[in-house]
Amino acid sequence: MPKQQITSKKLRQPSGHFSHATMVEARGRIVFISGMTSRRADGTIAGIGDIEAQTRQVCENLKAAVEEAGGSMDDICRVDV
16 A cells, blocks of 8 residues: 655645655545644744634645645544644
């Protein structure tokens, strides 16, 4: 089962060997995303001291990673916070 590391130009590039998501193909496509933060593509942190602004940015970052893997927000089946 091959796996593909996913990174998006819409997000700040991850450090080291990390990626925004990992995708595997096995009877369909499964994408795993973890550790998403409120960091913008330019490296600044959105909404310092404002949980609503941080949450909005995390959701935008999640959307960018999912779209980079070829999906949409409607394809998400589980979110753990």
